[in-house]
Amino acid sequence: MKLAYWMYAGPAHIGTLRIASSFKNVHAIMHAPLGDDYFNVMRSMLERERDFTPVTASVVDRNVLARGSQEKVVDNIVRKDKEEKPDLIVLTPTCTSSILQEDLENFVQRAQLNSNSDVLLADVNHYRVNELQAGDRTLEQIIQFYLQKAQKKGDVVTEKTPHPSVNIIGISTLGFHHNHDCTELQKLMKDLGIEVNLILPESASVHDLKKIPSAWFNLVPYRELGLMSARYLEEEWGMPYVDITPMGVVETARCVRKIQQILNGLGASVDYEEFIEHQTLYVSQAAWFSRSIDCQNLTGKKAVVFGDNTHAVAMTKILAREMGIHVVLAGTYCKYDGDWFTQQVREYCHRVLISDDNGEIADAIAKIEPAAIFGTQMERHVGKRLNIPCGVISAPIHIQNFPIGYKPFMGYEGTNQIADLVYNSFTLGMEDHLLEIFGGHDTKEVITKGISADSDLNWDTEAQKELNKVPGFVRGKVKRNTEKFARDRGFEKITLEVLYAAKEAVSSVG
């Protein structure tokens, strides 16, 4: 048993559901107790999704516990097949089904007999893998399933496209800025004269999966999602892949050069050097920013970076290499892939922290006292408590991290966004600090106090206590309204009764 207050990566089934619901016309059925379908709430809220999330539960209740699921799971799969006519139904195990040890594989086989959709059992173990690993595995599993199916039918499209083309693998629902990154990557490919063959899994149809091998190579922008698929496609289908995250000016160039090398190796003849130079100097403002006076002032400032592997590595490199900021500590919660992290950031930071214990990270931040933090929502709140600004660079995230405006982290526009994020975090901190030194310029507070001190009314202790329970930001209004109410009716003392009577009377006016 582990005492835990917070977790960075979710349980395994969340990863599977993220993949399943990213595809078009794929339905996931969770084998889970009532209330475990919280994924639907998150997707509907965070992504502001207009469509119903294609996830339902085959509810595990007391009866299931006593007698087993029996026909229930099979019936639910078959029912969903009739109702929604999906291409694929993914039966998703949860922590509950892991310990019930029912033969879900058998349910899948039986359900397959009576449904037109394909039926798959997600191959994830709740107690062994987390959300990120499960997502990676489920994507590989679905790709593998459909390629093998097509192979049997003999309709895999193995012939390469006439022009260089790419599959972008790893764009998924509830990913951190995934849809903006996706747009930016498509633009980058277009600029490089590369056709986008498929984007997986977001908005892809499983019918398209047989076309995967027709691309010249695969691009895996995120370390956490898609690498297993890319490796499988390399081994089985001889497809090379690029797994350099194009985040930051230097890494984007490195990614483009790697693509160039692969394409030329396959017989194309492309030279992207001029493109890289033009983008770096004139499209991205990040290179110029790093030379500007603004950025000079950031030199040697202390920062802490924490997040998933992809974003924490990229940010550490950008801060240290491209902006001259002193990254005191870089960390990740992807413990299962910690060696890769260490190897990537070792030369760019003072200390590496691999942990999924938010208390440990908070302590480290408090000790280091950096000028800015780049982390998840948890680090943002640590920053709030310690009065240190924080830029959010990685999941876990809140609704404000699903912006409507265009905010990629990848490609050349991504470098601009990151420069803003970094600069704003540091200057905000500086501004606060300066204000404090000069005693602040906000005098409104004092004036308000002057007015409210004018009150000629007495609040008795109970009413005062009750008033203090009102949230701070409306307390002033409640106080004024109550006093007005009391004055109008000639009460001299404000008691609990008066306070409630005022609420009843005043609220009717709005």
Added chain:
Amino acid sequence: MTFTPEKTATPELNFECETGNYHTFCPISCVAWLYQKIEDSFFLVIGTKTCGYFLQNAMGVMIFAEPRYAMAELEEGDISAQLNDYNELKRLCDQIKRDRNPSVIVWIGTCTTEIIKMDLEGIAPQLEQEIGIPIVVARANGLDYAFTQGEDTVLAAMANRCPKEAEVKQTEDKQERNAIQKLLNFGKKQEDTVHNEYHEHPPLVLFGSLPDPVVTNLTLELKKQGVKIDGWLPAKRYTELPVIDEGYYVAGVNPFLSRTATTLMRRRKCKLIGAPFPIGPDGTRAWIEKICSVLGVEPQGLEEREAKIWENLQDYVDLIKGKSVFFMGDNLLEISLARFLIRCGMTVPEIGIPYMDKRYQKAELDFLAQTCQEMGVSLPTIVEKPDNYNQLQRIKEIQPDLVITGMAHANPLEARGISTKWSVEFTFAQIHGFTNARDILELVTRPLRRNNNLKDLGWSKLVKEEATL
């Protein structure tokens, strides 16, 4: 609570039961409001990452405020019994005692502890002795319960911990324990108040967790009638749990507290006052009247009081009069809310509800039927354990003016031009008593007011083809 299929006085109400394929919160969510209510408590949820993930996402910002709750996250060794449950829990509870020093630790049993049959009720008394902190066990799991029923399981467990008068007299001065009473009698002597302000009546204890301002408010309403509340389950602190003796009267403030009611009746030998719930001015009046009538007190001025509240609600009532509202059902407040909204002039084609205790909610159900009759509207169908998929088909057909539903369906329905109100807000907003009636309508009318503001823009349906729901 097992309900006997007794003959109700409201045969008109139509009850149905569907498949139970619906969306609701897991009952462990009750820690979110209970740890705030019971200030010296610590809630330990014994479950998996799935439970933790749910809590941390459902509680949103609260999670960052150093909450007095944590997960005892079960690992593979716990599941396969390679680790000893007692030792593991002792280690964790020791740590909690060291770091937070709570007056009570509440263990929340989950689906996993049920399945692996972890004997929490057996371990707790032993460990309690060893570490010297009371441990209360509540099995608030998704196998058996929905959302607000979590509170019911916790309060039922707490009801067994309420002291008896004799025990209290031995240890401390009774007055010290009763914070509400102390607050209300601030600066006065206890004996004057009893004689001057309250009627003589048997002791009354209310049950149900409400925010402190609402507690004060309801206490005051009853005080106006000369009815004294002797205690409240739960109190602000675990150490202030009310005295409950045989023969005390108890009344519920929320519709989802049937286990607590059963426990108080059977184990503590209390007499339950079955009343509609104090939600809406009609409900509040009926609640007070019922309590008064049982305690032999003649209620004063309630009719005028209710009329006055309705007067203040008029602008909102005008907005919703004649409109229809569909409850998909997820928090058990549905019957009371529907009854109030029908009184406001709305029509209700369907009331979905996770679980319907016809005995505990009898007075409320009767009141609902009576309200329908008085307002001249047809009786709603009450659908227990609803099937969300089927409900969406019915919604598509009926096209109600408002759907009260969970967040999983709210955005997709809005995109299809159907106005929704997120049901969970009713659980967290202050909705009890006369004073808060306006807050309920504030919530109910919000989508309608928004629609009025945006009505000329021409974009109420925002999905391309009307996808098969």
